[in-house]
Amino acid sequence: MNDLKSGSPVNLEKALTPTTRLGGHLVSGHVDGVGEIVSRSDNARAVEFRIRAPKELAKYIAHKGSITVDGTSLTVNAVDGAEFMLTIIPHTLSETIMASYKPGRRVNLEVDLLARYLERLLLGDKAAEPASGGTITESFLAANGYLKS
Numbered sequence: 001m002n003d004l005k006s007g008s009p010v011n012l013e014k015a016l017t018p019t020t021r022l023g024g025h026l027v028s029g030h031v032d033g034v035g036e037i038v039s040r041s042d043n044a045r046a047v048e049f050r051i052r053a054p055k056e057l058a059k060y061i062a063h064k065g066s067i068t069v070d071g072t073s074l075t076v077n078a079v080d081g082a083e084f085m086l087t088i089i090p091h092t093l094s095e096t097i098m099a100s101y102k103p104g105r106r107v108n109l110e111v112d113l114l115a116r117y118l119e120r121l122l123l124g125d126k127a128a129e130p131a132s133g134g135t136i137t138e139s140f141l142a143a144n145g146y147l148k149s
Contacts, residue, residue: 003106009097011071027068031108033057035069037101038083047093048077049086049101053109058082060111060119068110072096122146 004010033054041048051069053061061067061084065076072092078085093099101107120127124144141147 009100011096013071013073026113027066027073027110028113029071030110032060032111033109035107035109037103037105037107039103040101043087045090047088047098049088049098050083051086051107051109052083053111055082057109057111060115062112062115065115066112068108070097070107072098 033056035051035053035057038050038052039048040050058081061076061079063076063079066073067076067084067086068074069086074086074088074092076084077087088098123140126140138147
């Protein structure tokens with residue numbers, strides 16, 4: 001994302017260590033794509049954000065699943081196509097850069113790690129074939145018995 005300049009605030013979290021109690025989402029710190037804040041609205045004490053993800057990432061975003069926005073791991077509250085909704089509580093707003101988010105802002109996204117592994121597992125032996133798409137499609141699911149005729 002080229003919107004950052006020297007001195008721009010960013011989110012930083014300590015990495016999980018092997019002795020750390022696991023409580024939260026599994027993320028790796030990679031950027032899978034860049035989304036855009038579509039809307040921001042107050043909801044009681046919280047703030048709701050609607051974010052548009054790149055179409056190729058939409059299949060990994062699930063209601064009540066996890067997504068990382070600019071390095072902050074969050075829970076998805078609703079999904080509509082390639083757009084998803086987040087409800088951000090006051091503590092998260094005060095501890096991250098999300099308080100400054102306005103419609104039009106671009107944000108780095110990392111999708112759910114388990115969804116990526118699940119996609120690869122569903123490919124089965126086809127995962128070892130050269131990348132002729134290498135992704136799950138509706139025709140792939142039908143041909144492999146995952147969809148009812």
